[in-house]
Amino acid sequence: MEPLPAGVTGFGLRSPHVNSDFRSFSSACRAAARIIGANVQSTTDAGSSPALGFHEALLVVDRHPLLVLCNASVPVIAFAMPRNDTHELRNEFIDCPQLAAVLCDNYRVLSRQEAHSLPVPEIVSLLEPEELRQLRYWRSERVGDIVFNHWD
Numbered sequence: 001m002e003p004l005p006a007g008v009t010g011f012g013l014r015s016p017h018v019n020s021d022f023r024s025f026s027s028a029c030r031a032a033a034r035i036i037g038a039n040v041q042s043t044t045d046a047g048s049s050p051a052l053g054f055h056e057a058l059l060v061v062d063r064h065p066l067l068v069l070c071n072a073s074v075p076v077i078a079f080a081m082p083r084n085d086t087h088e089l090r091n092e093f094i095d096c097p098q099l100a101a102v103l104c105d106n107y108r109v110l111s112r113q114e115a116h117s118l119p120v121p122e123i124v125s126l127l128e129p130e131e132l133r134q135l136r137y138w139r140s141e142r143v144g145d146i147v148f149n150h151w152d
Helices: 022-036 097-103 129-138 143-147
Strands: 039-044 054-061 064-071 076-080
Touching: 022 039, 022 054, 022 097, 054 097, 076 097, 076 143
Parallel strands: none
Antiparallel strands: 039 054, 054 064, 064 076
16 A cells, blocks of 8 residues: 555645545546446535544445545545444445446545555655644554544
8 A cells, every 4th residue: 555645634734635625526426326326315525524534425336325435635535334323433444346446537545455454654654743643642543544534
C-alpha cells in the first residue's frame, strides 16, 4: 500500500490535494448506481458535522445496503456496511468490485484489506506532525479509521 498523503486527516497546515467536493462525489455515486443498477438512498456532506472527515452515500446494491465513504480532503473512497447506530464511529469496511470498477477513474479506492491494515510507519510517513499527534490521540488502529475519521 502506498503512503497516505499529507492532509488526509483534515488536520495540519498543508494538503497537496484539492478537497473532495461533495457535489462531485454525490454525482459520481448517482452515475455509478445507474451503471450497475443500484439505488442511492441518501447522501451526507462532511460539512454537516464539524467532526466528520468524510462524505457518505448510502446505496442499495443487489438488495444489500452499503455505504460509500469519501475522504473530505483527498479523493479516496472505501465501502462499508451501514452502521446500526448513528453514533457508531467504527466502520466495517467491505469490498464492492462493481462500484470500485466504476469509481476508480476519479477516486483512489481503498480495499477492505487496506482499510483494515495497521498504520505502520511506511503508511503514515508523509503525514504532518499535527496529523500524527491526532493519530496517537485517537489511537487509530486501522488505516480506514485514519482516512475516514470522526476527529474533532
